[in-house]
Amino acid sequence: MASKYDVAWVAKWQGVINAQAITPVIGKKFTCKMLVGFGDQEFVLDIREGRVVNVEQGLTAESVFDFALRAPVSTWDQFTQDPPPPYFNDIWAMRSPLCHPTKEERMVVEGDTIVVWQHNRSIDRILDMTRKV
Amino acid sequence: MAARQDPNVGHYVYVPFEGREYRIYYEENGSGIPLVCLHTAGTDGREYRHQIADAEIAKKFRVIAFDLPSHGKSNPPAGWDKEEYILTSAFYAGFTKAFCEALDLQKPVVMGSSMGGNVCLDLAYLYPTTFRALIAIEGCDYSPGWFLDILQDPRIHSEVCANSVFGLMAPQSPWDYRMETWWYYAQGGPGIFRGDLYYYSIDHDFREKIKKIDGKTPIYFITGEYDFACTAAMSEATAKKIPNAEFTLMEGIGHFPMSENPVNFKSYLMPVLNKIS
Numbered sequence: 001m002a003s004k005y006d007v008a009w010v011a012k013w014q015g016v017i018n019a020q021a022i023t024p025v026i027g028k029k030f031t032c033k034m035l036v037g038f039g040d041q042e043f044v045l046d047i048r049e050g051r052v053v054n055v056e057q058g059l060t061a062e063s064v065f066d067f068a069l070r071a072p073v074s075t076w077d078q079f080t081q082d083p084p085p086p087y088f089n090d091i092w093a094m095r096s097p098l099c100h101p102t103k104e105e106r107m108v109v110e111g112d113t114i115v116v117w118q119h120n121r122s123i124d125r126i127l128d129m130t131r132k133v
Numbered sequence: 134m135a136a137r138q139d140p141n142v143g144h145y146v147y148v149p150f151e152g153r154e155y156r157i158y159y160e161e162n163g164s165g166i167p168l169v170c171l172h173t174a175g176t177d178g179r180e181y182r183h184q185i186a187d188a189e190i191a192k193k194f195r196v197i198a199f200d201l202p203s204h205g206k207s208n209p210p211a212g213w214d215k216e217e218y219i220l221t222s223a224f225y226a227g228f229t230k231a232f233c234e235a236l237d238l239q240k241p242v243v244m245g246s247s248m249g250g251n252v253c254l255d256l257a258y259l260y261p262t263t264f265r266a267l268i269a270i271e272g273c274d275y276s277p278g279w280f281l282d283i284l285q286d287p288r289i290h291s292e293v294c295a296n297s298v299f300g301l302m303a304p305q306s307p308w309d310y311r312m313e314t315w316w317y318y319a320q321g322g323p324g325i326f327r328g329d330l331y332y333y334s335i336d337h338d339f340r341e342k343i344k345k346i347d348g349k350t351p352i353y354f355i356t357g358e359y360d361f362a363c364t365a366a367m368s369e370a371t372a373k374k375i376p377n378a379e380f381t382l383m384e385g386i387g388h389f390p391m392s393e394n395p396v397n398f399k400s401y402l403m404p405v406l407n408k409i410s
Contacts, residue, residue: 026290033138083304086359090300107384119290120296 003073005038013053016129022122030122037070067111075105082131085128141185158206159199163191167241170198171249175326176317177205185335193410218328222336224271226255244268248333258279260307260347266409272369274339294326295319301388303359314392348376353405359387
């Protein structure tokens with residue numbers, strides 16, 4: 001079943017992110033490749049100094065990313081509500097087995113999680129911007 | 134013209150405990166029943182600035198919030214740089230009682246949040262006749278999963294402590310208050326949040342001992358619906374296991390109700406305080 005998280009939606013999200021400074025200082029240090037998985041749809045956001053410079057749809061044999069945030073479409077639908085309901089408002093909430101006992105709605109955070117922790121504030125801010133798309 | 138001021142007044146008291154003397158900072162306002170406020174892991178008593186300054190609460194309660202050793206304005210003990218900071222149940226419960234004794238408080242109420250909520254179980258179990266009542270905010274008998282080495286990692290800026298808890302607050306809570314809470318966490322001493330979380334997720338396990346809490350001290354569990362560290366279900370299940378305990382769900386609020394949304398929090402706190410007074 002098609003979801004709203006297609007190429008056009010991600011392009012709009014990219015536009016929202018690039019229209020503003022993520023944070024005054026450390027957002028400018030936000031450089032990484034972040035995979036966001038909306039169900040079966042995967043996008044690698046190439047982020048340089050707080051701006052999304054390129055979006056790659058789908059993975060190929062040459063795809064490189066630092067970390068991935070994957071969740072079912074239904075979980076992202078909850079997250080992108082304004083305001084999001086309890087346990088769907090934050091990546092650590094969405095990946096928590098206490099709040100999401102089954103894998104069917106739980107977020108998976110994988111890859112180099114050090115990068116996630118290093119840029120947690122910037123990641124949170126750009127994910128919050130999905131509610132402005 | 135003199136500028137306006139908060140009524141909160143700060144002091145230092147020397148608390149003897151286990152062979153050491155700790156110089157402890159606390160703030161207070163009000164008169165009446167002592168209401169001792171315990172801050173959450175990794176931060177300090179600033180979390181309670183609104184409740185301390187509240188004129189309505191101050192009419193019946195002497196509201197006191199202290200900083201544990203190595204938190205806020207309470208310095209760590211000498212030799213701290215040669216030790217790994219780890220908070221244990223025995224220290225936390227014992228020190229809380231020692232602080233109350235240092236101020237000669239008679240039958241105080243203890244109100245704690247998060248790890249401060251959890252230690253209410255220790256206080257009820259160890260000292261069943263010492264406290265008038267216990268208010269366990271975001272507390273439960275077992276809260277696993279938070280003892281994280283990442284919170285003291287040289288590769289990561291110390292604001293990781295603040296970022297790790299930001300999502301525990303409800304999106305409905307005012308942004309400025311959420312960022313103020315974030316600020317407190319960003320200012321914690323190195324390794325302190327991690328060390329406190331040893332108590333919170335490892336040493337604190339009341340799943341069996343809870344049967345031994347005799348109910349002499351009433352315990353009020355109040356938990357925010359956005360809390361994913363101690364969910365409302367966890368608090369409610371804990372309350373059901375203890376005689377003379379009750380549970381209240383706080384809607385539209387998260388893990389730091391007293392600082393992230395003091396107005397919303399007060400609507401839930403006042404009925405509890407009115408029962409106690």
